[in-house]
Amino acid sequence: MRQITENPFFVLGVSVDASRIEIEREAQKLLGMLELGFAEVQHYATPVGPRPRTSEGVRAAVAALRDPYQRLVAELWARHAPPSTSEAAPASSAAPASTTGLRRGLGWGP
Amino acid sequence: MYALPYLLLGRIHKAAIDARRKDRTWKYLMWSTVAGTVAALMLAIGGLFAFMLFRFGLWPLGALVVGVMVLPPLAGALIRYAIVPTGWYRGAYWAGVLCRPGADAPAYGSCVSAWALARRPSNAGEAWLAAQRDARRPLGDAEVVVTGLIAAGRGDAVTARQLLRSAALLVENHPPVRELAYEWLAVDAAERGAWIELAAEVEANAWPASPLAYLLEGIAQRRTNRPGAPREAELYARWLLAPYRTRTLALLRAAPLAATTTPDARDDGSTHDVVAPPAPAPLPAAIAAHLAIGRGKPTPALLAHAVGAWDAALGDPATHAWLARRALELDAPLGSVDRALRDVATGVADELARAAEAAALGAPGTRGPVGDGVTRRLRHGRLDALETGFARWAQRRHDGAVRLAIDEWREWLALRAAYDAAVTAGGLELRRLAFPHAYSTGTSMAVWLWNARQEYPLSHAISKWLLAEALAVGDAEAIELGHRNCRLTVPTRTGPHEET
Numbered sequence: 001m002r003q004i005t006e007n008p009f010f011v012l013g014v015s016v017d018a019s020r021i022e023i024e025r026e027a028q029k030l031l032g033m034l035e036l037g038f039a040e041v042q043h044y045a046t047p048v049g050p051r052p053r054t055s056e057g058v059r060a061a062v063a064a065l066r067d068p069y070q071r072l073v074a075e076l077w078a079r080h081a082p083p084s085t086s087e088a089a090p091a092s093s094a095a096p097a098s099t100t101g102l103r104r105g106l107g108w109g110p
Numbered sequence: 111m112y113a114l115p116y117l118l119l120g121r122i123h124k125a126a127i128d129a130r131r132k133d134r135t136w137k138y139l140m141w142s143t144v145a146g147t148v149a150a151l152m153l154a155i156g157g158l159f160a161f162m163l164f165r166f167g168l169w170p171l172g173a174l175v176v177g178v179m180v181l182p183p184l185a186g187a188l189i190r191y192a193i194v195p196t197g198w199y200r201g202a203y204w205a206g207v208l209c210r211p212g213a214d215a216p217a218y219g220s221c222v223s224a225w226a227l228a229r230r231p232s233n234a235g236e237a238w239l240a241a242q243r244d245a246r247r248p249l250g251d252a253e254v255v256v257t258g259l260i261a262a263g264r265g266d267a268v269t270a271r272q273l274l275r276s277a278a279l280l281v282e283n284h285p286p287v288r289e290l291a292y293e294w295l296a297v298d299a300a301e302r303g304a305w306i307e308l309a310a311e312v313e314a315n316a317w318p319a320s321p322l323a324y325l326l327e328g329i330a331q332r333r334t335n336r337p338g339a340p341r342e343a344e345l346y347a348r349w350l351l352a353p354y355r356t357r358t359l360a361l362l363r364a365a366p367l368a369a370t371t372t373p374d375a376r377d378d379g380s381t382h383d384v385v386a387p388p389a390p391a392p393l394p395a396a397i398a399a400h401l402a403i404g405r406g407k408p409t410p411a412l413l414a415h416a417v418g419a420w421d422a423a424l425g426d427p428a429t430h431a432w433l434a435r436r437a438l439e440l441d442a443p444l445g446s447v448d449r450a451l452r453d454v455a456t457g458v459a460d461e462l463a464r465a466a467e468a469a470a471l472g473a474p475g476t477r478g479p480v481g482d483g484v485t486r487r488l489r490h491g492r493l494d495a496l497e498t499g500f501a502r503w504a505q506r507r508h509d510g511a512v513r514l515a516i517d518e519w520r521e522w523l524a525l526r527a528a529y530d531a532a533v534t535a536g537g538l539e540l541r542r543l544a545f546p547h548a549y550s551t552g553t554s555m556a557v558w559l560w561n562a563r564q565e566y567p568l569s570h571a572i573s574k575w576l577l578a579e580a581l582a583v584g585d586a587e588a589i590e591l592g593h594r595n596c597r598l599t600v601p602t603r604t605g606p607h608e609e610t
């Protein structure tokens with residue numbers, strides 16, 4: 001899941017077709033906004049829900065995309081992944097209601 | 111005049127209870143009725159005798175008769191409603207011993223004491239009970255049940271469940287102790303809503319059922335719509351026999367009282383034309399399947415789907431062509447396509463193997479770079495963990511580190527659980543690979559426990575498991591030795607046990 005949750009394209013919020021200049025510009029913009037504490041850049045959308053964005057993560061992402069091989073692998077994941085969502089993934093369905101306190105009620109619980 | 115019919119009734123009562131423990135049919139209700147009626151008669155005779163003695167001013171003798179003739183028929187109710195709820199573990203021990211539970215009364219006394227402690231746990235009580243347990247040798251079902259109930263009192267239901275279930279593996283059999291252990295397991299299953307698990311216990315018929323466990327079994331059968339589930343009248347009869355009627359009535363009313371059919375069941379034979387959606391491209395399908403594994407609890411079907419999708423995607427010429435084109439456009443180094451395919455396969459196999467390991471899933475059984483990788487990682491990881499565990503167990507014998515019998519039993523249970531999980535997930539192939547090490551270590555430990563520690567039931571349980579595994583993998587030498595070991599007469603406190 002790391003290839004998706006920490007994918008440089010998702011971290012930077014740029015298209016997989018973005019040029020190097022666009023990527024560098026977006027990274028600088030994000031770093032500036034993160035430093036100023038803008039709320040709208042504190043999280044980034046991924047196909048499995050939002051993830052917190054940090055300055056270190058942005059720097060690592062832009063560094064990865066500067067390397068053609070790493071960009072190739074990142075593109076393979078990002079280009080073919082389902083659409084990103086900014087909403088948290090729904091929690092797994094709740095367990096069936098248990099008869100809480102039954103052990104005590106039937107003489108076995110503390 | 112009073113003693114002779116009383117003694118006769120006492121024997122009938124015991125025989126009825128013994129017969130009930132062996133049955134789960136309508137005879138259970140019949141034997142319960144007989145036992146209840148006989149207990150009432152015993153109470154009447156004892157009470158009348160005591161009353162006459164008091165009437166004639168023979169107070170000391172009257173008090174003795176109350177203790178010897180009136181209290182025993184009431185012992186079960188007194189223990190359950192008066193002694194256990196107070197947490198008076200010493201009183202519970204003696205009440206258990208004095209209520210004539212059959213051979214080896216202290217075994218039942220210890221378990222009743224542990225039950226009281228489970229209601230009101232205390233450090234002093236735990237120490238006292240542990241000392242009582244450790245003084246009894248060799249280890250038998252009662253000692254395991256006591257330890258399980260102590261764990262239950264601490265709130266460690268998982269350990270309690272594992273230990274109480276394991277009591278059935280020991281040949282020393284105290285029916286009242288097992289009845290108590292099974293009641294805890296049945297109540298625990300009901301609390302967790304594990305009705306399927308409880309209904310399966312009815313079919314296994316491995317435990318004697320107390321009236322409460324018998325009622326919960328019936329509710330479980332109704333809720334899971336099992337064949338042979340009791341009818342409404344029978345379920346209410348079980349409810350009448352069981353204790354805590356107010357509490358169990360709510361459960362009873364929640365149980366479906368009519369057979370239900372699954373909503374998917376169709377009997378009109380109608381068929382529907384289903385238009386299949388267009389198949390997605392292999393790579394998006396693989397990534398979607400991968401994400402599905404990460405989102406929830408993986409199942410064998412999800413894992414097989416993800417592995418198959420990845421192998422199809424990474425072997426797809428369209429993926430290779432796309433990678434080659436993008437590598438060229440990005441000016442990636444030579445060999446980047448093969449390296450990317452290899453790295454993706456390795457990373458994906460690692461993640462899927464981790465997910466499969468965490469969910470104790472078997473190898474996917476599909477061939478390809480990802481399928482082979484997942485299978486290899488699962489097999490090696492599980493075998494290594496098992497071999498380390500068994501080697502550590504055997505090493506203690508050479509180190510001379512002697513542990514309490516209950517600790518030996520718990521270590522054995524943990525190893526066995528790890529082995530079962532591994533072979534369930536890895537299939538027969540992994541079972542055949544894992545068995546030789548388990549066999550050599552297990553046999554050597556069983557011999558040591560028998561000869562040096564005189565822990566006969568424990569040693570026998572290990573030998574019996576090794577024999578079952580030898581039969582499963584078809585190891586002729588191990589089968590022969592296993593049969594020889596299992597045929598040994600096992601001395602127990604309830605009498606010698608011989609395998610039939």
